[in-house]
Amino acid sequence: MIGLLIVACEIGFWLFILMGLTLRYVFRQKKWGAFFLICTPILDLVLLAATYMDLRQGAMASVIHGLAAVYIGVSLAFGHQMVKWADARFAYRFAGGPKPKGKPKYGKERSVYEMVGWARHLAAWVIGAGLLFGLTYLIQAPERTESLMQLANVWGMVLAIDFLISISYVIWPKKHPQNMAG
Known part of the structure; x- marks a missing residue:
């Protein structure tokens, strides 16, 4: 049941965003659009x-129960960024807004982009792992919640690998092809 609820919450998240942005840009109903965008965190609470x-x-x-905590952590840490990404594309397509920029490809801008992404991942892990630890504490049955702690540990390893990849852009920034000649 929890697995289906995670899928439903993800679908609901994007439906709320789609409805909010459609109301904002297509139907010019900014207040109703904002209402639907603000409703997205309610799905996290339900889950x-x-x-x-x-x-x-x-x-x-x-693992499915653990994925609920992962989903909530990612939703809270990356949700605002995902909404901004979708908002920029809707504004461009339906309201004559500027063309959205892609992610930076070179130099310091790319390094900063990667480290900010890692910081968001860290925030997601702190939230998600906190929920995993919190659920384990509240349930008070370590024999039934062992997999939650294992998931937090595996996610911690993924976070460490993500850090190594992200910091590599700081240590060895990718140079723009025009600046490589010389």
């Missing part, structure tokens, strides 16, 4: 409550 209730009622914690 967290459902996960807690499922575990509290005796379910054995699985």
